[in-house]
Amino acid sequence: MIRFLTGLVFMAALGGDVALAGPPGLMERVFFYNDIYNFVGKPYPSPDFGRVRAVVQPFVSNCSNLNRVTIPFYVKDDARKGTLTFNLYQTGPGTKPLFSTAVDVGQFPSSAKIGTHYLAGVIHSIWFPPQPLSKKQNYFWELRADPDRPASGVGIYLTRPANAQLEPVSIDGVKGSAYGAFYSYCQFRFEWNRILSESGERLWREKYFLSFYLVLLGGVGAYFKKYAGK
Amino acid sequence: MDGKLTIRQWVAIAFLLRLLVMPFTLHGDLLHINKYPYFLSHGDWHVYEKAASDGVNYYPPLALIFISAYQFLAQFLFPPFESFLRSIAENGFDSVLSFDNLFFSLFLMKVPYLFFDGMLLSVGWKLLPNDEERRTFTVFWAVNPLAIYAPYMMGQIDLVPAFFTVLACYYSLQKGRGNLACLSIAGGCLFKVFPIIFLPLVVLVGGRNLKDYARLALVAIVPVALVYGGFYWISGKAVFKMFLDLSYNFDASQSLRILLLRVVQAGVYALVAVHILFARQGEIDCPLLIDYFLLIFLAVGGGLVLGVTQYWLWFIPFAILHAQRQPQRRAVFYVLLALIFLGGLRSRPAALGIFAPLNPEFFLSLPALQDATGFLFNQGTYDIVIDLATKAVLLSMAVVILKSLYGSAHFNFDWRRIIAR
Structure with missing residues (x-):
């Protein structure tokens, strides 16, 4: 029931298009930019969703066309069940709901090794329609336990290292000092003029070093020529 | 192969290829390698504790001391480099791509590798008997994608221990x-x-009896123990965090597969050891010794994660030295390089994203090999197939080399000589 009502709220707010966000197309899956990479430091498990109602993670997007959030979950294989609701909001002047979807914990695959060394869980991606003006905008995502099908045996990972794009995570309204371990992505669009001008700016910024570098390359070329045929 | 170019020209090509990528490529490993020595270069010796408190480990102590010493000198000569290093040490890696002197700093961080690269080439030449073989070795080394990618694009330090092994x-x-x-x-x-x-290989080759073996082993173990001991005194058990983090890889009780792998590895090592012991006196020459080193790597390589590309640099010098004497086996060498490519470059930052300093959003948005393979195949199945194919190639190379070793005139199965020792 709650899922249905939440869905109605989001459809009303966004003209019905967000709830239809299905599997992404090839371009979205191939060309994307990983904006936030916060599965870092020494991630540790949050409280189980059987014991908490909502986890809220505010963040700032540094790229246009934000369209995906990926959250690593820890999963107790023998105890996982229920449903979570993922909500995405834009903040700023007012809070604007952007997207909502259900995450069925029972459908998760078995827990497997994630991260570089020692953590296990399931990495779950949530795709939503690209937000064209997302660069430098504030958002938060929320994972909320579904009262009708309460989730348990699952939680997210938290981590301590500060990240300039994030505010600390709130768990049931209590804000601590930890951050959600998650990733966010933007769809990349090929605007060649912008790509070339940005690259040119970066090269121009270091013109003195690059002048020396070109002289060095020229020296190697001269050496190559000097020993031709010797 | 190339017809006209001289050995010096190939050295110039090698240098040029490395220079071309040095300022424009960045991988997180390079920042990690340079982050912690910054503290030591500023007089703080508690580096391993810092790394452990960040949830990571750091490389062995000489790497730390060497990079710190280099940074100390380079920071003195080039002040902007100091602010770059301070930024990654104090603020992390988040804003590194927007740093003003990024290309210059990346270039400086990789300069020490050029020295070891040159030294490796020079030792390689000394191992070879004539100019033609030296030239072939230089060609293979100059254009080897792994020898360029791992140190100069990823910024990994493996070239240095590879040099010491050669x-x-x-x-x-x-x-x-x-x-x-x-x-x-x-x-x-x-x-x-x-x-x-x-080490066991070098000890067996260098010694003649048990006393020699013990002495040589101590020559290697004592300096390592002393240096580690010094840092243990400063940082406690944090200095051993790397071993603890990697221990799952060595816990044979956790998996039958690991147990089987260790048995095969031990078997290959035992066969090499037996061959050394029974080799005719004074007949361990360069090709034979290279085969020994290569065999040990082939056994160990079966346990390496294919995606950790820099590990494969360990064996490249020996594989080149072996392949140039055995042209008919070069195809296997190329196949192995292809498998390393197909199994590596998995993440975007390690693939085209490595050029992110030129334009972060563009290069980090381009797909890695894994994006293509994951789209075309079941990624899990693909990984298993590539991994098994690599193990099969390594094992078949090991078998072929062992067969030729035991079929050669070098081998003299004389127990009495061993007992007399």
Whole structure:
């Protein structure tokens, strides 16, 4: 029931298009930019969703066309069940709901090794329609336990290292000092003029070093020529 | 292969290829390698504790000392480099791509590798008998994608211990230089742990009896123990965090697969050891010794994660030295390089994203090999197939080399000589 009502709220707010966000197309899956990479430091498990109602993670997007959030979950294989609701909001002047979807914990695959060394869980991606003006905008995502099908045996990972794009995570309204371990992505669009001008700016910024570098390359070329045929 | 170019020209090509990528490529490993030595270069010796409190480990102590010393000098000569290093040490890696002197700093961080690269090439030449073979070695090394990618694009430090391993091979061939061979192994181990696998080999080649073996082993172990001991005194058990983090890889009780792998590896090592013991007196020459080193790597390589591309740099010098004498086996070498490519470059930052300093959003948005393979195939199945194919190639190479070793005139199965020792 709650899922249905939440869905109605989001459809009303966004003209019905967000709830239809299905599997992404090839371009979205191939060309994307990983904006936030916060599965870092020494991630540790949050409280189980059987014991908490909502986890809220505010963040700032540094790229246009934000369209995906990926959250690593820890999963107790023998105890996982229920449903979570993922909500995405834009903040700023007012809070604007952007997207909502259900995450069925029972459908998760078995827990497997994630991260570089020692953590296990399931990495779950949530795709939503690209937000064209997302660069430098504030958002938060929320994972909320579904009262009708309460989730348990699952939680997210938290981590301590500060990240300039994030505010600390709130768990049931209590804000601590930890951050959600998650990733966010933007769809990349090929605007060649912008790509070339940005690259040119970066090269121009270091013109003195690059002048020396070109002289060095020229020296190697001269050496190559000097020993031709010797 | 190339017809006209001289060895010096190939050296110039090698240098040019490395220079071309040095300022424009960045991988997180390079920042990690340079982050912690910054503290030591500013007089703070508690580096391993800092790394442990960040949830990561750091490389062995000589790597730390060497990079700190280099940074100390480079920061003194080039002040903007100091602010770059301070930024990654104090603020993390988040804003590194927007740093003003990024290309210059990336270039400087990789400069020490050029020195070891040149040294490796020079030792490689000393191992070879004539100019033609030296030239072939230079060609293979100059254009080898792994020798360019791992140190100069990723910024990984593996080139340094690889150099020490080749140096150990060189000293093992010099009569009465067993001590230096063992010290080379110790030097390599203090940059990255892997050269320790070659210590028994170097000891067996350099010694004649049990007393020699014990002495040579101590020559390698004592410096390593002293340096580690010094840092243990400063940082406590944090200095051993790397071993604890990697221990799952060595816990044979956790998996039958690991147990089987260790049995095969031990078997290959035992066969190499037996061959050394029964080799005709004074007949361990350069090709034979290279085969020994290569065999040990082939056994160890079966346990490596294919995606960790830089590990494969360990064996490239020996594979080149072997392949140039055995042209008919070069195809296997190329197949192995292809498999390393197909199994590596998995993440975007390690693939085209490595050029992110030129335009972060563009290059980091381009797909990695894994994006294509994951789209075309079941990624899990693909990984297993590539991994098994690599193991099969490594095993078949090991079998072929062992067969030729035991079928050669070098081998003299004379128990009495061994007992007399």
